[in-house]
Amino acid sequence: MIAFSMILPSIILLGIFVYGFIVITAQTSMTDSTATQRLSRLPANFVGVQNYNDLFSGPLDTRFRIDIVNTVFFTGLFITVCLGLGMLLAVLLDQKIRNESLFRTIFLFPMALSFVVTGVVWKWLFNPSSGINYLPTVIGLPPAQFRWFISEERILEFNWQDLPTILAVIALSIAAMFTLWFAVKRRSRAAIYGFMLVMILSFLVFSGVTASLNALPNPETHGFNLALIAVVVAAGWQMSGYTMAMYLAGLRGVSEELREAARVDGASEIGVYRHVVFPLLAPITLSAIIILGHISLKIFDLVYVMGGGDNLRIDMPGLNMFFETFRGQNFGRGAAIAMVMLLLVAVVIVPYLVNSFRSEAKRS
Amino acid sequence: MTVTAAAQSTPPRRLTNRLWSRVLVYALLIFFAVLFLLPVYMVIMTSFKGTAEVNISTMWQLPQTFSIDAWRTAYERLAPGLSNSFLLVIPATVISAILGSLNGYVLSKWKFPGANIIFPLMLFGMFIPYQAILIPLVQFMSSIKLFNTLPGLILVHVVYGLPITTLIFRNYYAEVPNELLEAGSIDGAGFFGLYWKIVLPISLPGFVVVIIWQFTQIWNEFLFAVTVAQNTPMVTVALQNLSGSQIVQWNVQMAASFLAAIPTLIVYVLLGRYFIRGLLAGSVKG
Numbered sequence: 001m002i003a004f005s006m007i008l009p010s011i012i013l014l015g016i017f018v019y020g021f022i023v024i025t026a027q028t029s030m031t032d033s034t035a036t037q038r039l040s041r042l043p044a045n046f047v048g049v050q051n052y053n054d055l056f057s058g059p060l061d062t063r064f065r066i067d068i069v070n071t072v073f074f075t076g077l078f079i080t081v082c083l084g085l086g087m088l089l090a091v092l093l094d095q096k097i098r099n100e101s102l103f104r105t106i107f108l109f110p111m112a113l114s115f116v117v118t119g120v121v122w123k124w125l126f127n128p129s130s131g132i133n134y135l136p137t138v139i140g141l142p143p144a145q146f147r148w149f150i151s152e153e154r155i156l157e158f159n160w161q162d163l164p165t166i167l168a169v170i171a172l173s174i175a176a177m178f179t180l181w182f183a184v185k186r187r188s189r190a191a192i193y194g195f196m197l198v199m200i201l202s203f204l205v206f207s208g209v210t211a212s213l214n215a216l217p218n219p220e221t222h223g224f225n226l227a228l229i230a231v232v233v234a235a236g237w238q239m240s241g242y243t244m245a246m247y248l249a250g251l252r253g254v255s256e257e258l259r260e261a262a263r264v265d266g267a268s269e270i271g272v273y274r275h276v277v278f279p280l281l282a283p284i285t286l287s288a289i290i291i292l293g294h295i296s297l298k299i300f301d302l303v304y305v306m307g308g309g310d311n312l313r314i315d316m317p318g319l320n321m322f323f324e325t326f327r328g329q330n331f332g333r334g335a336a337i338a339m340v341m342l343l344l345v346a347v348v349i350v351p352y353l354v355n356s357f358r359s360e361a362k363r364s
Numbered sequence: 365m366t367v368t369a370a371a372q373s374t375p376p377r378r379l380t381n382r383l384w385s386r387v388l389v390y391a392l393l394i395f396f397a398v399l400f401l402l403p404v405y406m407v408i409m410t411s412f413k414g415t416a417e418v419n420i421s422t423m424w425q426l427p428q429t430f431s432i433d434a435w436r437t438a439y440e441r442l443a444p445g446l447s448n449s450f451l452l453v454i455p456a457t458v459i460s461a462i463l464g465s466l467n468g469y470v471l472s473k474w475k476f477p478g479a480n481i482i483f484p485l486m487l488f489g490m491f492i493p494y495q496a497i498l499i500p501l502v503q504f505m506s507s508i509k510l511f512n513t514l515p516g517l518i519l520v521h522v523v524y525g526l527p528i529t530t531l532i533f534r535n536y537y538a539e540v541p542n543e544l545l546e547a548g549s550i551d552g553a554g555f556f557g558l559y560w561k562i563v564l565p566i567s568l569p570g571f572v573v574v575i576i577w578q579f580t581q582i583w584n585e586f587l588f589a590v591t592v593a594q595n596t597p598m599v600t601v602a603l604q605n606l607s608g609s610q611i612v613q614w615n616v617q618m619a620a621s622f623l624a625a626i627p628t629l630i631v632y633v634l635l636g637r638y639f640i641r642g643l644l645a646g647s648v649k650g
Contacts, residue, residue: 002555003474007467010526011482017523018489021497021504028499089396095389105636106397111643112632114584116600117621120607121403124410124614130423138424237400245640269385298493301586305604318587321495326591335499342496349491353484361480 022342028335035329044332051336057215064337065160067317069222071344073156074231074316075296081236082292083285086243091273093244094251104248108241115238119305122234123149126306149230149306149314157223161214168210172201227313235302239295243288250284251277290352297344317341411435411619418615434615435623438606442620445602449583451514452598456521457578463522464529464574469563471530472537473545474555483534490527494587505592517593521582528581529574532645536570537563569638576635577642580628599624 029051031044038044055064089107093100110118125131126148133144158166179194204210254277262276263269300318307314309323317337325334410418414431470476471483501520502511510516540563548562589598597605603624607617632639 003470004476007470010467013523014489021500024500092393112628113625114600117625120621338495341493357484
């Protein structure tokens with residue numbers, strides 16, 4: 001009883017500050033609450049899902065859709081860079097290196113910095129008319145021309161109105177792949193379900209149902225803004241050490257006897273990694289993807305410093321929410337953006353937490 | 365037969381292969397180390413240049429004349445932020461570490477119904493995008509007259525630091541054998557007695573991890589600082605203000621970045637081992 005009463009204040013505080021506040025934000029997101037309304041102390045009008053509708057298909061809310069597309073491309077690239085570089089550095093450091101701790105310190109020190117510091121420093125380095133573009137001139141080469149975070153280039157362009165169809169086609173190809181795989185593995189029931197899903201999705205795509213789902217009146221082009229590469233480089237510089245540390249901890253957990261056994265069986269040094277070490281690191285990769293993914297979905301400071309809210313090429317939902325709420329005073333709209341962010345993060349984090357604690361409960 | 369033949373012919377080739385792979389490993393490590401340190405070189409070099417020398421064509425060259433003007437200006441601009449941040453980070457870190465220790469002790473050693481549900485629910489609080497609580501938070505802080513004050517920001521950091529500090533201490537105390545506590549409870553020690561006499565004396569490493577982690581996080585934090593305490597700017601906000609205004613020279617910006625990073629860098633270099641532990645604890649199972 002005393003034990004419970006000692007933890008009770010923390011539970012109550014978090015209950016209010018996390019869950020209570022989320023409920024209030026959810027309520028606000030369904031109203032047209034603004035500064036005028038709050039100052040006049042009138043209750044805000046309930047508008048249902050109007051704010052959400054506007055964000056995804058309101059002709060004037062292009063910015064939010066840019067943010068979502070930016071987030072998707074940024075997250076994919078950022079996770080790839082961190083996992084690849086982190087794994088490479090960890091494997092290199094695992095080779096019984098002299099001065100290992102010195103190298104580890106160098107690769108991990110950016111983690112101790114603020115995203116604000118990282119942003120300021122890389123803004124200087126990415127200055128298109130100086131910075132790393134002029135690094136080649138040190139050895140007599142012509143300067144590079146890429147304009148980094150103010151680049152206007154965009155690839156993989158698509159029309160927002162086509163998004164339902166694009167998503168359906170992606171889902172269709174994934175389902176088809178799995179169906180084929182199940183069929184090859186002779187898991188007939190799974191294959192039949194997969195086949196049905198493929199049929200339904202193809203029907204939706206080819207009958208034009210998905211194409212009719214676009215609610216946006218006019219075509220709107222989105223795509224992968226190459227300016228995001230600058231943010232990926234800065235964020236990757238800061239966070240790769242984190243994946244390196246995770247992998248290194250995992251590598252240290254692979255016993256020398258296990259590796260020796262594989263070598264005795266005739267595995268080459270690369271074979272030991274491929275067949276013994278990497279499979280054991282798979283759970284770490286999953287954790288890293290989830291942690292990095294949720295960081296990139298909420299990223300704010302770095303793009304605030306590098307973009308300042310004006311550079312839509314590298315804009316993110318977190319930044320949009322901040323300006324909508326605290327500069328534009330549109331609380332309803334800001335709350336709706338925040339709820340979308342929360343939903344995206346929850347989709348990643350909740351299964352992870354549930355899974356962590358289910359396996360922990362099993363162990364004990 | 366074939367096996368022995370292969371074994372006889374391989375040693376010299378193996379040796380050169382091994383040598384080459386060692387060279388490759390070190391070459392790659394040094395290459396990446398240089399890459400990671402390139403921004404640091406740039407920051408330090410630019411910060412010691414005079415204003416006239418900060419020129420795009422000579423960006424990568426060493427300063428011709430050694431000037432500390434940029435550092436002086438940066439310090440003047442950043443000093444209020446630095447002191448505000450210290451006033452924030454010390455109490456916030458200490459309070460959240462103490463609460464985390466108590467919570468971790470309860471959750472690891474005292475079973476009560478619902479603990480398996482309450483703890484993950486608490487943990488969820490450290491993953492949420494804080495934008496999702498920002499609007500009610502600002503309202504709430506104004507209603508209790510703590511908006512735009514240092515105590516207000518301390519409260520915010522203590523509350524949202526609870527999940528991670530609780531998690532680190534819970535995992536730390538889970539390693540403490542229960543027999544140790546059982547022996548103590550036979551001697552008649554209660555909840556606080558056990559905590560005070562047995563748990564707390566062996567908690568030092570746990571406290572080091574938590575304090576370093578919270579210190580770094582709170583020092584580097586920006587979103588709460590820029591919304592809940594605009595009038596008492598923290599170091600990150602001061603740095604952003606300085607960098608956001610177009611008139612401030614790059615040498616000043618670089619010196620200011622370095623100044624803002626010094627406290628956490630010192631902690632990291634001296635106690636890196638504990639920093640990594642906090643880092644890995646963040647991935648829940650650690």
